[in-house]
Amino acid sequence: MIYLDNAATTWPKPRQVVMAIEEVLVHKGGNAGRGGHSAAILATRFIHQAREDLCLLFGTDDPTRVIFTQNATHALNQALFGLLQKGDHVITSSIEHNAVARPLWALKQRGVEVSEVPGIPGKEFDLEAYDKAFRTNTKLVVTLHASNVTGTLLPVQAIGQIAHEHRAYYLLDAAQTAGVLPINLGRLGVDLLAFPGHKGLLGPQGTGGLIIQAGISMVPLLYGGTGSLSEEDRQPDFMPDALESGTLNGPGIAGLGAGVRYLLDEGIDKIRTREQALCRRLWNGLREIPTIKLYGSGPVERRSPIVSFNIGELDSVEASFILEEKAGIIARAGLHCAAHAHRMQGTLEQGTVRFSPSHFTSVEEIEAALQAVKRVVEDL
Ligand SMILES: Cc1ncc(COP(=O)(O)O)c(C=O)c1O
Structure with missing residues (x-):
């Protein structure tokens, strides 16, 4: 997992x-x-x-x-x-x-x-x-x-x-x-x-x-x-x-x-630096995959360690279900108890898939998550 x-x-x-x-x-x-x-x-x-x-x-x-x-x-x-x-x-x-x-x-x-x-x-x-x-x-x-x-x-x-x-x-x-x-x-x-x-x-x-x-x-x-x-x-x-x-x-x-x-x-600074590096890798990796929609803007320096995305028009809950079933990736999907934010962003229907690593997450795990998203896209 x-x-x-x-x-x-x-x-x-x-x-x-x-x-x-x-x-x-x-x-x-x-x-x-x-x-x-x-x-x-x-x-x-x-x-x-x-x-x-x-x-x-x-x-x-x-x-x-x-x-x-x-x-x-x-x-x-x-x-x-x-x-x-x-x-x-x-x-x-x-x-x-x-x-x-x-x-x-x-x-x-x-x-x-x-x-x-x-x-x-x-x-x-x-x-x-x-x-x-x-x-x-x-x-x-x-x-x-x-x-x-x-x-x-x-x-x-x-x-x-x-x-x-x-x-x-x-x-x-x-x-x-x-x-x-x-x-x-x-x-x-x-x-x-x-x-x-x-x-x-x-x-x-x-x-x-x-x-x-x-x-x-x-x-x-x-x-x-x-x-x-x-x-x-x-x-x-x-x-x-x-x-x-x-x-x-x-x-x-x-x-x-x-x-x-x-x-x-x-030291929070050390932990933050590592989490930012993981998010940067996630963001850049997801950006390369066709049909991926990324949400939010600005560099990872101006964000908490969250990367939110969708796979084309696929329902976010379904996407996260497939990610867990096929590759053991545990991600939050849907509205994240924040319907107001999704309404403003235009994702009230689809929700988003949210990856949020911690400083204990390894680079290999990030790569595995990116590969898993790629496979879901290819299989659609
Ligand atoms: C921005 C924000 N506020 C409040 C909460 C509620 O936190 P808790 O589950 O500890 O009550 C959350 C939980 O995800 C959150 O993300």
């Missing part, structure tokens, strides 16, 4: 991640923050260490403002429902994943005003249209960092700067870029960062988080036990307890922490 669906979830994980999870299951299985006994304290410590390491990775310095969630969707929902109320205005792009588009649709039904900056994945984000979209009640801007359909990067630094000029917060959906590109919250002007733990950060599924810059408060999505102020009915108002109710995913967070330390040790 050749796994080329790392944009959905990375696999395999580094050995260190597997070992960290095993270590918790075997030796550190207490419930963090629940009681003063040594097992709880041990768990609280490694969870705190993971918060510290995430701060280091994202260039921020208050570990209490890193909250753990089940995935990026959960983090985005916490930020959107936590910040926006009836009468508020939010600006987004027209190429968002359903993890943003659906909460915003639901918020719209509750009286939140939503504006979409139109655009095509792969084309430049229209900063002028974006600047004009602000209103006096604009509270938040939310965009993805890289399209999960084409990998195209948005100009997040400019988006953040313009949001601040209009006194709005900027929430960045880093689902495709956390652990893939260097991200420094201060430099990019990001106020809230939603990230999955199970993609570029190399942790297990069931992990993710939200980083909230100082001075921003929001309503919790969940209320409940935090191990603190148990005598009070009211939810604690200090972080992270204010936004972290119920038992945390200890083994998962240990794995996520190990993934982050792996990235810090290896």
Whole structure:
């Protein structure tokens, strides 16, 4: 099997991640923050260490403002429902994943005003249209960092700067870029960062988080036990307890922490260089094959490690089925939970086949994938 669906979830994980999870299951299985006994304290410590390491990775310095969630969707929902109320205005792009588009649709039904900056994945984000979209009640801007359909990067630094000029917060959906590109919250002007733990950060599924810059408060999505102020009915108002109710995913967070330390040790730049080289090879190889349609534009330097394509008019789901059946290639096909982006790109019917390598993918695997596509084209 050749796994080329790392944009959905990375696999395999580094050995260190597997070992960290095993270590918790075997030796550190207490419930963090629940009681003063040594097992709880041990768990609280490694969870705190993971918060510290995430701060280091994202260039921020208050570990209490890193909250753990089940995935990026959960983090985005916490930020959107936590910040926006009836009468508020939010600006987004027209190429968002359903993890943003659906909460915003639901918020719209509750009286939140939503504006979409139109655009095509792969084309430049229209900063002028974006600047004009602000209103006096604009509270938040939310965009993805890289399209999960084409990998195209948005100009997040400019988006953040313009949001601040209009006194709005900027929430960045880093689902495709956390652990893939260097991200420094201060430099990019990001106020809230939603990230999955199970993609570029190399942790297990069931992990993710939200980083909230100082001075921003929001309503919790969940209320409940935090191990603190148990005598009070009211939810604690200090972080992270204010936004972290119920038992945390200890083994998962240990794995996520190990993934982050792996990235810090290896260096994101080194990983990025390798992933770019693999994508360049894929892109150039696919371009040579007759009938292949490639999506997005611009060099791999301005994309996350995703190459999206179609084989003539062949349905993308059928194409990926043939690729797996004939050559064991695992690729994502269809709409990738991002119908808005496909509508803008004109691929709502056909979808696209998406190859997303990781730095563990070998050059031989890339060549095998290209040969497999060639054979499908020849057999059509
Ligand atoms: C751009 C984008 N946002 C959000 C998500 C949701 O991430 P998760 O599955 O961790 O909730 C994804 C998942 O692929 C994504 O690509």
